[in-house]
Amino acid sequence: MKPTTPLLLAGLISLALAGSALAAVDDQAAKALGKRNDCFKCHAVDKTKKGPSYQKIAAKFKGKADAEEKIMKNLTTGPKVKLEDGTEEDHKIIDTKDPKELKNLIDWILSR
Template identity: 80%
Template structure:
């Protein structure tokens, strides 16, 4: 009986631990080169409209990351936003075409988006 309770308690603890890991936020830290992402953003004047943690003409990168957090198509939508120039709503309510990033290299595009989504 003691062994049974111990086994049951151990099993319950393991289930809780596995569930906690399953719902833990995915860390993208090892998934991007921050210096390269910032350099690409700077070359494309992204910081003219965006900042990491404050609203400018466009939303902060933290706000963008929160918008896409947990969405399976978040990366895809963010890449589409920087590569196709869709109409975007600015913080003041006006709309304009989003600037298209000056690289066709999908690795550079993904790196930038991973950095933004990690904010």
């Protein structure tokens, strides 16, 4: 058997991890939480509304270690955020007491 090169192995491991992370996202639960909290009034997956698209947010945080922490802060503390029209508004605080539900929503956003 031909030995696997370290580079290929790293690639496979990375792919597997990415795959497991994506598979872990509960799409329906994330959408339901988002809908319940009116997230989609201001955000869409692939187009700019009052706020940036989820694809834009995911791209912005791609590869950044503090992505989850920063999005968590937006969703749980309601800081002032800059809207696409240049004005500012307090971000909506997501109404859930379930940290897993919140983490799932963040993972869903980051996987767009």
